[in-house]
Structure formats: structure tokens, C-alpha cells
Amino acid sequence: MAKTKNAQANGGLEKALLSASVPFAGIEGPVRGEILRLASHRRLKAGDTLFRQADDARAFFLLLDGFVRLLRTTRQGEQVVLHHVTAGNLFGIAKATESKSYSVTARAASDCLVLSWTSDLWDRIAELNPAFGAAARRTLGARMQEMTSKVVEMATRSVEQRIALALLRLTDKAGVATDVGTEVAFPITRQDISELTGANTHSVSRVMSAWQRSGIIQSHRRKVIVARPDLLADISMAA
Amino acid sequence: MAKTKNAQANGGLEKALLSASVPFAGIEGPVRGEILRLASHRRLKAGDTLFRQADDARAFFLLLDGFVRLLRTTRQGEQVVLHHVTAGNLFGIAKATESKSYSVTARAASDCLVLSWTSDLWDRIAELNPAFGAAARRTLGARMQEMTSKVVEMATRSVEQRIALALLRLTDKAGVATDVGTEVAFPITRQDISELTGANTHSVSRVMSAWQRSGIIQSHRRKVIVARPDLLADISMAA
DNA sequence: GCAAAAACTTGATCCAACGCAAGTTATTGG
DNA sequence: CCAATAACTTGCGTTGGATCAAGTTTTTGC
Numbered sequence: 001m002a003k004t005k006n007a008q009a010n011g012g013l014e015k016a017l018l019s020a021s022v023p024f025a026g027i028e029g030p031v032r033g034e035i036l037r038l039a040s041h042r043r044l045k046a047g048d049t050l051f052r053q054a055d056d057a058r059a060f061f062l063l064l065d066g067f068v069r070l071l072r073t074t075r076q077g078e079q080v081v082l083h084h085v086t087a088g089n090l091f092g093i094a095k096a097t098e099s100k101s102y103s104v105t106a107r108a109a110s111d112c113l114v115l116s117w118t119s120d121l122w123d124r125i126a127e128l129n130p131a132f133g134a135a136a137r138r139t140l141g142a143r144m145q146e147m148t149s150k151v152v153e154m155a156t157r158s159v160e161q162r163i164a165l166a167l168l169r170l171t172d173k174a175g176v177a178t179d180v181g182t183e184v185a186f187p188i189t190r191q192d193i194s195e196l197t198g199a200n201t202h203s204v205s206r207v208m209s210a211w212q213r214s215g216i217i218q219s220h221r222r223k224v225i226v227a228r229p230d231l232l233a234d235i236s237m238a239a
Numbered sequence: 240m241a242k243t244k245n246a247q248a249n250g251g252l253e254k255a256l257l258s259a260s261v262p263f264a265g266i267e268g269p270v271r272g273e274i275l276r277l278a279s280h281r282r283l284k285a286g287d288t289l290f291r292q293a294d295d296a297r298a299f300f301l302l303l304d305g306f307v308r309l310l311r312t313t314r315q316g317e318q319v320v321l322h323h324v325t326a327g328n329l330f331g332i333a334k335a336t337e338s339k340s341y342s343v344t345a346r347a348a349s350d351c352l353v354l355s356w357t358s359d360l361w362d363r364i365a366e367l368n369p370a371f372g373a374a375a376r377r378t379l380g381a382r383m384q385e386m387t388s389k390v391v392e393m394a395t396r397s398v399e400q401r402i403a404l405a406l407l408r409l410t411d412k413a414g415v416a417t418d419v420g421t422e423v424a425f426p427i428t429r430q431d432i433s434e435l436t437g438a439n440t441h442s443v444s445r446v447m448s449a450w451q452r453s454g455i456i457q458s459h460r461r462k463v464i465v466a467r468p469d470l471l472a473d474i475s476m477a478a
Numbered sequence: 479g480c481a482a483a484a485a486c487t488t489g490a491t492c493c494a495a496c497g498c499a500a501g502t503t504a505t506t507g508g
Numbered sequence: 509c510c511a512a513t514a515a516c517t518t519g520c521g522t523t524g525g526a527t528c529a530a531g532t533t534t535t536t537g538c
Contacts, residue, residue, distance in 0.1 A: 097377065141342075151390055152319045154393035156319065202487085398495065461515075
């Protein structure tokens with residue numbers, strides 16, 4: 001990895017962000033220093049791929065800033081977006097399931113800053129920071145929960161309802177308040193939403209155009225603001 | 240739980256089955272005795288519900304014999320079947336994700352024999368048997384893997400393809416060889432397959448009738464035998 | 479600064495899958 | 509043993525969403 005550098009060399013930013021993240025919240029100064037010393041850090045440009053499904057899991061990651069998309073590509077070349085990782089969360093934690101390879105592809109949805117540790121350091125980090133193991137398990141549980149909900153949605157809800165649910169999830173996890181509503185904090189296209197919901201891009205466009213007209217959302221190229229989450233919730237729940 | 244009994248009191252059967260299960264394979268005699276002593280066992284009739292989604296996770300389970308279905312029910316009363324647990328596997332392991340409640344409902348798909356331990360014994364069991372923690376993590380990983388695949392399938396495959404994939408998965412995990420092919424080892428209805436694939440029962444019936452006619456499967460009431468898994472694989476993969 | 483590409487829209491057409499209707503066959507229970 | 513119920517089938521009309529087609533608008537790169 002030519003682009004990675006030792007994390008501590010970079011000084012304060014990583015240290016501050018590390019302390020703010022869930023898996024390493026409230027740990028002592030010297031231990032924090034040691035954990036940072038063992039880490040590498042890396043900046044990603046939007047669109048960069050960090051690892052691919054079936055790749056050997058040589059490292060695990062903590063997202064310090066930005067958004068990372070977890071996805072799978074089918075043999076036919078279709079992409080399905082499974083999850084968006086937000087700052088402060090672990091990802092690429094194959095080790096937590098005794099797995100030797102990644103099960104998904106990780107791609108930056110925006111410019112990102114990530115910390116990583118080689119997989120052989122897993123036990124060492126868990127030892128240095130007792131909260132780490134629990135954080136990894138919680139991450140896994142939350143992801144499991146989201147996948148399960150998605151299966152249920154895909155089995156029981158219409159395309160319009162799935163798009164509503166996807167937008168609510170996006171603004172909930174990665175929302176920025178604006179004066180007209182909550183905006184998704186990273187660039188997102190109709191194509192992205194189609195890969196997130198299993199609908200085709202044309203259907204997504206049609207549904208969102210209608211919502212634009214009725215004032216539920218305000219959307220421009222690569223940008224979505226949800227003005228009326230209450231109405232989206234109504235749509236997503238309708239019998 | 241009036242129906243539960245101390246496991247050891249029941250003698251040899253549980254002991255033998257415990258040793259044969261992945262999470263407790265190859266553990267020493269006295270330790271095995273202690274683990275059994277801490278367990279309760281219970282027999283379930285097909286259709287019995289063991290726990291429900293959102294229930295307080297008071298225990299975790301090891302399936303010794305039979306098949307357990309993990310499912311979710313929507314507010315509208317639709318059921319979605321998420322997973323089938325086979326003998327020798329752990330389930331209801333909310334503890335493994337630091338969760339205090341079950342995320343799914345567990346219902347016996349056939350008559351079952353289960354062992355259970357109260358949640359507070361989690362750490363004790365892990366201590367008695369070092370392989371237990373790893374087995375729990377592997378179970379979680381496998382389930383994650385299955386949920387992820389399901390999301391991808393639902394997003395990209397037709398109803399016919401999803402039914403083919405479901406039957407392949409069923410015979411793969413719970414298949415019994417017969418002279419005409421591999422039979423699903425527990426009773427399964429069109430309704431069940433519809434809840435497993437997100438298709439409606441009529442569509443499932445139509446697709447399976449066609450396969451019956453072309454000799455791919457042999458199906459009678461509550462019973463499915465896959466005669467030509469190769470053809471089902473072809474169907475599931477087609478562009 | 480202009481061409482090419484990417485993002486998005488909107489209309490028209492088509493079909494896979496759903497929902498309805500009306501059956502048959504097998505199982506269960508009083 | 510017979511009624512009630514559960515499981516399954518099949519035809520037919522309808523429709524949600526995909527596909528096809530043809531655009532406009534915005535961004536990117538030489």
C-alpha cells in the first residue's frame with residue numbers, strides 16, 4: 001500500500017478522531033497512543049475501492065471521516081449496495097466472524113479518511129482496549145439487523161416503498177440539516193438509489209420526480225434533500 | 240418453562256448429540272458433563288414457537304435434532320422466512336452481538352430437540368469450551384453471508400430464479416438422498432416457499448408445477464424432491 | 479470553449495407476476 | 509364416516525415496473 005502512512009506521524013487529527021469513535025471512546029492516553037502507532041491511515045477519493053469481495057482479509061478498518069459503501073457485484077455485473085458505513089464505525093471486520101476473506105466490496109462514497117490495522121493485530125487491539133470487541137460485535141449486530149430488514153422489505157414492499165425506506169435510512173444515518181429539510185451528506189445518484197433498492201434507474205427517477213412535484217423531496221443532480229420525512233414514512237408503511 | 244428439564248437427567252442422547260455438534264466437538268468428558276449440567280433440554284413439536292422477535296433474550300440454543308425456522312412478521316401480518324437452522328448449530332445467540340433481545344422469531348419446522356443455556360451462562364460456557372466463541376462467530380458469519388446473498392438475489396433475480404435458489408439451498412442444507420433425487424428433510428408447503436422467496440403462493444405453485452412436468456422436481460403435498468439440481472442451477476444463473 | 483460523457487427525465491410499450499376465482503385432492507377432527 | 513380445513517392447481521384479467529426510445533441538462537476533460 002504505497003498510499004498508506006503510519007498514523008501517528010500525522011499527529012493530532014487521527015488522534016482526536018480516534019478518541020471520538022465508538023470502538024475507542026474514552027480510552028487512556030498512552031494506550032490510545034499505542035493503538036494509533038499500530039495503525040496505518042489512508043485518504044480515499046470518492047469512488048476509490050478499498051477492498052473487494054473474496055479478497056484476502058489482510059486488514060480491518062475504522063472510518064474516521066466520510067462515507068464508505070459496502071456492495072456486491074453479481075456475475076452479470078449488476079451491483080447491489082448493501083450498507084453505508086458512517087464515520088466512527090468499524091468495517092472490513094472479517095475477523096469478527098472467523099472469516100479469512102471479505103464478503104463484500106468497500107468503495108468510498110465520498111472522500112474519506114480511514115485507519116486500518118493488519119488482521120494479525122486483532123487480538124492485540126482487543127487486549128489493549130476492552131471495548132473494541134464489544135464494538136465489533138455491535139457493528140456486526142447492526143449490520144445483521146439491516147440486512148434482515150432489507151430482506152423483509154424486498155419481499156413485502158413495492159418499489160416506491162423501498163425507495164422511501166432507503167431515503168429515510170440515508171438521511172437518518174448520514175443526514176445534514178438544511179433550511180428545506182435533511183440532506184444526504186454525500187453525493188448520491190439515481191443509479192445509486194436503484195442499486196440500493198433493486199429497482200431500475202428509470203423507476204427511481206419517475207418516483208422521485210413525482211415526490212419533487214409534491215414537495216416531499218428536493219433533488220438535484222447527485223443531491224437529495226428530504227423535506228417531509230413524515231410523508232415518506234407514511235408511504236413506506238401503507239398497507 | 241414447564242416443559243424444560245435438566246439435560247443431564249435425560250442421560251445419553253443429549254450427551255452424544257452434544258459431542259457431535261460443531262460448537263462442542265471434541266471436548267473432554269468432565270467438561271462436557273459440566274456444560275450439559277448447566278443446560279436445559281426441550282422437545283418441540285413442528286410449529287411450536289421457541290421465541291419471538293423483540294423478546295427478551297433470556298437464553299441461547301443449540302439444535303440437537305430437527306429443523307428450526309427463523310422468520311420475521313411484518314406489521315401487516317406477512318411472514319418472511321429468513322433462515323433454517325440445522326442440527327448441531329447454535330441459534331438465538333443475541334449475546335454474540337451484545338443484543339438484549341432476539342431479532343427474529345424461532346419456530347420448529349419439524350419436531351425438534353434443543354438444548355438451551357440461560358444468557359448469563361454465555362461467558363461461563365465460552366470459558367469451559369474455547370471453541371464455543373469461535374463457533375458462535377462462525378454461525379453469525381454464515382447467517383450474515385446468507386442474508387447478504389438473499390438481498391442480492393431479491394434485487395437481481397426473477398421469481399423463478401429465486402425459487403430455484405431456495406430449493407437448492409434447502410436440499411443443500413437439509414437434503415436427504417432418495418432414489419429419485421434429494422428430498423427436503425422436513426415438511427415444506429408452497430406457502431413456506433413463498434415466504435422464503437417473497438413470491439406469492441400461486442406463482443410458486445405455477446413454477447413448481449411446470450418443473451414437476453419437466454421432471455426437474457417431484458413434489459407432493461408438503462414434500463419436495465429435487466431430481467435435477469443441475470437444471471435448477473442453470474435456471475438460477477441464467478442471464 | 480467545445481465535445482463527450484454522465485446524470486437525469488419522460489413518454490410509450492410490454493410482460494412477469496399478482497390477485498381473483500373456482501376448482502381438486504389430501505388430511506384432520508369430531 | 510363425513511364435514512371442515514389445509515394444501516395445492518389452473519385459468520384469466522390486471523397491473524407494477526421493466527424495457528425501449530428519445531430526449532434535456534449538467535459536468536468533465538482535452
